[in-house]
Amino acid sequence: xxxxxxxxxxxxxxxxxxxxxxxxxxxxxxxxxxxxxxxxxxxxxxxxxxxxxxxxxxxxxxxxxxxxxxxxxxxxxxxxxxxxxxxxxxxxxxxxxxxxxxxxxxxxxxxxxxxxxxxxxxxxxxxxxxxxxxxxxxxxxxxxxxxxxxxxxxxxxxxxxxxxxxxxxxxxxxxxxxxxxxxxxxxxxxxxxxxxxxxxxxxxxxxxxxxxxxxxxxxxxxxxxxxxxxxxxxxxxxxxxxxxxxxxxxxxxxxxxxxxxxxxxxxxxxxxxxxxxxxxxxxxxxxxxxxxxxxxxxxxxxxxxxxxxxxxxxxxxxxxxxxxxxx
Numbered sequence: 470x471x472x473x474x475x476x477x478x479x480x481x482x483x484x485x486x487x488x489x490x491x492x493x494x495x496x497x498x499x500x501x502x503x504x505x506x507x508x509x510x511x512x513x514x515x516x517x518x519x520x521x522x523x524x525x526x527x528x529x530x531x532x533x534x535x536x537x538x539x540x541x542x543x544x545x546x547x548x549x550x551x552x553x554x555x556x557x558x559x560x561x562x563x564x565x566x567x568x569x570x571x572x573x574x575x576x577x578x579x580x581x582x583x584x585x586x587x588x589x590x591x592x593x594x595x596x597x598x599x600x601x602x603x604x605x606x607x608x609x610x611x612x613x614x615x616x617x618x619x620x621x622x623x624x625x626x627x628x629x630x631x632x633x634x635x636x637x638x639x640x641x642x643x644x645x646x647x648x649x650x651x652x653x654x655x656x657x658x659x660x661x662x663x664x665x666x667x668x669x670x671x672x673x674x675x676x677x678x679x680x681x682x683x684x685x686x687x688x689x690x691x692x693x694x695x696x697x698x699x700x701x702x703x704x705x706x707x708x709x710x711x712x713x714x715x716x717x718x719x720x721x722x723x724x725x726x727x728x729x730x731x732x733x734x735x736x737x738x739x740x741x742x743x744x745x746x747x748x749x750x751x752x753x754x755x756x757x758x759x760x761x762x763x764x765x766x767x768x769x770x771x772x773x774x775x776x777x778x779x780x781x782x783x784x785x786x787x788x789x790x791x792x793x794x795x796x
Contacts, residue, residue: 472519479511486531506552508532513557514786517564520723521713556782558734561727562697563779565704572699575654576692579661580668587669597666607674615676616683619751628747635691635739639698643705643732646724650706657699664692682760683753687746689767694735694742697775701728 486508512528519525562569586593595603602618609617619627638656645652671680708724709717749763 472515472522472524475515475519476524482507483511483528483531509552510556510786513552513560516723516727517560520727521715521720553730554734558730559774559779559782560786561731561734562775563783565700565727565731566779568700568703568707569697569775571703572653572657572696575657575699576661576664576696579658580665583662583665583667584669584672585665587666588673591670591673594666594670597663598670603670606670610674610676614753615671615674615680616750616753619683619746619753624747624751626747627751628743631687631746632739632743635694635743636736638695639701639732639735639739642695642698643701643728646702646705646728647709647721648706649710650703653699653702653706656702657696660692660695679753682757682764683750685764686750686760687742689764689771690738690742690745693771693775694738697735698732701731704728704731 482504486504489504508528509532512525512532515522515524515528583593583597587597605618606615609615614620622630638660642653642656645656668677668681671677705721705724705728708720712720715723745763
């Protein structure tokens with residue numbers, strides 16, 4: 470819906486909030502709680518779909534006033550974390566789906582380049598992932614254990630090391646967005662090239678099938694999360710390149726806030742991916758169907774939480790408001 474329509478359909482509710490701010494006793498505690506939840510939902514929606522409009526400024530100010538007036542002597546709203554995962558993050562993903570698409574395209578193109586280059590030049594993979602890793606994998610292939618690399622480190626150490634590294638990479642992809650998105654694109658390109666070159670190397674050595682069954686146990690969540698982190702970096706970069714009606718500083722603050730929330734939302738996903746890589750991927754002798762169950766469950770979660778659920782949250786919001794979805 471258009472911003473003016475959004476404002477018109479919610480004006481009466483917001484006026485009710487202004488009354489609450491002026492006279493806190495006019496509403497019951499249950500009504501206050503419900504109104505406050507609706508206001509924060511409205512603010513999340515406006516930030517996502519009308520980031521450059523005056524509505525966001527108004528709702529920000531109103532939310533602050535309500536919080537000071539009603540919750541002045543209380544602890545931070547305990548439902549804040551729940552609302553982040555249930556509403557705020559899904560709406561951010563929905564609102565920035567174009568950046569997510571661009572990040573995915575960059576990753577896919579880089580992977581294809583890495584794959585084709587390795588298939589045409591066996592030395593290429595050594596330039597991308599290094600001689601040591603290539604030689605170690607070749608030795609593992611000779612020992613009939615191509616994915617033996619996942620068994621060389623203690624499970625807990627690998628879990629912690631991989632998780633910390635993945636979180637670090639995601640924050641780098643996000644932070645590099647400040648270089649007008651160029652840095653973020655480079656991080657995505659590097660990771661895509663490594664992925665494609667590695668799979669090309671495995672294919673050339675005839676172990677691609679069994680390796681895919683192993684790598685994607687953790688890689689499904691890990692690779693997608695890197696793409697989302699790249700999208701967060703692009704959000705930051707776009708806020709600098711295209712400030713619209715805001716000053717460049719204000720636009721950057723908004724983009725950085727949204728991007729940071731997207732990256733923070735990835736931390737639990739990286740923890741699960743790290744756990745799978747540290748404790749499950751090393752079990753190369755487990756039944757193949759279990760690998761596919763884990764891979765399928767990971768893919769299903771991605772499709773549901775990052776695509777289907779955000780669309781459902783948006784539709785539910787619009788049904789409540791009686792409007793149409795933004796383009």
